[in-house]
Amino acid sequence: MRKLSLDALAREHLEQAVASSSGRSATTVHGGHELVLRQTLLALTAGTTLAEHENPGEATVQVLRGRVRLASGDDSWEGRTGDLILIPPARHSLDALEDSAILLTVAKR
Template identity: 60%
Template structure:
């Protein structure tokens, strides 16, 4: 069994995002090539956009800090601390409305 403090990791990754030139930082907490389930903690500085990308499988975004917007061509959803957004099976982008940290959970379909 393994235990991880999401609060401590969120703080750490946000520090990296705020000080780095890209304005983003991420750490995979569970998963990889040998697993179908992958959980990644992502931190973004306010204003940073994760460009449009495909959904690699079923996915959720749980906002741990700040505020973000997840958008497709047809709709958008605001996420605040404590919100869980089910990622649509469509090309989408994520914008940090404020400095934010979220837990991305993906079950790969292939």
């Protein structure tokens, strides 16, 4: 068994994102490419975008800090600290509206 502090990881990766020219930082919290379930903590500075990409499987975004917008086609959903967004089974993008940390959970098909 292993216990992690998502709050501490969010704080650490937000600091790294601010220091990075890309405005983002990430770490795999659980799983990996060889497993069905994968959880990744992503930190993004305000204005940073994850460009439109395919949905890798069933997925959710839990907003740990800040405010983000997930967009798919003509639809968009805004999430803030504590919100859980279900990612649609379609191409989508994610914008950080303020410095943000999210937990991306994916169960690959």
